[in-house]
Amino acid sequence: MTDRTIGYIVGSISSTSINRRLATALERLAPEGTTLVEIPIADLPFYSPDHDADYPQVARDFKQAIADVDGVIIVTPEYSRSIPGVLKNALDWSARPWGQASFDGKPTAVIGTSGGGIATAAAQQHLKAILSHYNAPTLGQPEGYIQSLPGLITEDGEVTDQQTAEFLAAYLTAFNGLVERVLSSREVVAA
Numbered sequence: 001m002t003d004r005t006i007g008y009i010v011g012s013i014s015s016t017s018i019n020r021r022l023a024t025a026l027e028r029l030a031p032e033g034t035t036l037v038e039i040p041i042a043d044l045p046f047y048s049p050d051h052d053a054d055y056p057q058v059a060r061d062f063k064q065a066i067a068d069v070d071g072v073i074i075v076t077p078e079y080s081r082s083i084p085g086v087l088k089n090a091l092d093w094s095a096r097p098w099g100q101a102s103f104d105g106k107p108t109a110v111i112g113t114s115g116g117g118i119a120t121a122a123a124q125q126h127l128k129a130i131l132s133h134y135n136a137p138t139l140g141q142p143e144g145y146i147q148s149l150p151g152l153i154t155e156d157g158e159v160t161d162q163q164t165a166e167f168l169a170a171y172l173t174a175f176n177g178l179v180e181r182v183l184s185s186r187e188v189v190a191a
């Protein structure tokens, strides 16, 4: 199988983010031949259509980073039953300028963790609706609702529960499958 590079976006800029820990865990669990790289969003200013004529370099870099990877995993907390504003802001940058939407056709997956029992399910439904609008093929199953119990993932991304580690590895394998299906169908069309 071809080596693949998968980008990930962390929808939290908290210095103690449990979703960043989850992203680090995914990085560690990536299957052979798959490299996970972060696509940072913390330095993006607020999006405004005023920027459309001349995107700032940081936003150009953000869009280029999405273009450079084979797929994107969005790892996000839930804020007030939706996604955090910092993530929505990044997605707004991705969607413009008109006709240059970064997620159009880009394989994506969403996953998240919170201490609560619903484990970001409501936020992920909102996020999937946004990605659908962008025409991004999105992983349907398995769904990545990770309840963040104390000590589940260490600061350096080690998953202490075997069942959770196996689930995350299976999740990454399933996403690889989606990426391969999307990219190989594109190669057939191009041939």
Ligand SMILES: Cc1cc2nc3c(=O)[nH]c(=O)nc-3n(C[C@H](O)[C@H](O)[C@H](O)COP(=O)(O)O)c2cc1C
Pocket: 012, 013, 014, 016, 017, 018, 019, 020, 077, 078, 079, 080, 081, 082, 113, 114, 115, 116, 118, 119, 120
């Ligand atoms: C403004 C705000 C709104 C939140 N709303 C929810 C929510 O709707 N559902 C939920 O499960 N947790 C909610 N939380 C708790 C977060 O899931 C928790 O703070 C989590 O640690 C955030 O992820 P992070 O550590 O990766 O930043 C909220 C937290 C904040 C700060």
